[in-house]
Amino acid sequence: MSSSSLPEVWLRGPVPGVDAALQPVAHALMQAREDLTRAVAGLAPAELWATPGGAASVGFHLRHIAGSIDRLLTYARAASLDDAQRAALAAERRPGDPPEGVESLLAGVNRAIDGAVEQVRHTAPATLDAPRPVGRAALPSTVRGLLFHAAEHAQRHVGQVIVTAKVVRAAGVHP
DSSP, X not given: OOGGGSOOGGGSOOOTTOOGGGHHHHHHHHHHHHHHHHHHTTOOHHHHTOOGGGOOOHHHHHHHHHHHHHHHHHHHTTOOOOHHHHHHHHTTTOOTTTXXXXXXXXXXXXXXXXXXXXXXXXXXXXXXXXXXXXXXTTEEEXXXXXXXXXXXXXXXXXXXXXHHHHXXXXXXXXX
């Protein structure tokens, strides 16, 4: 049975090894993976990096989803961003030369989601309300807040990917 004929991830039961309090985080991230895979199937690099009407490209959104999950989960672990994470953030809008393709971009998203679900599995429920500073300004959050935001932020960008991919296809952007 293909993932498109299955019910949404949250209706398939609990994710093994994930505490009940964190099931929504795991479900949202896993749903993001499936929705993105369907939305970007077959897009050529020119389509991935097109910016119709000045909108952010599908390629940007894919990189941003992977990078933001990584950054938010770093903060959830009470760690600081490293130079590689800051460099990846600075490069999210640049397609590369040659432009990065769909397989590579999806692989990055999948690695980020796999890592996030694994971190969620190992997050003790007793730590969910532990304070965590975010960014250079050390803005206040908690483990729970960061994990939830990683999932909902990814979902927000998934919606943008779906719409932008449809616009690019309808506009006939040619590779």
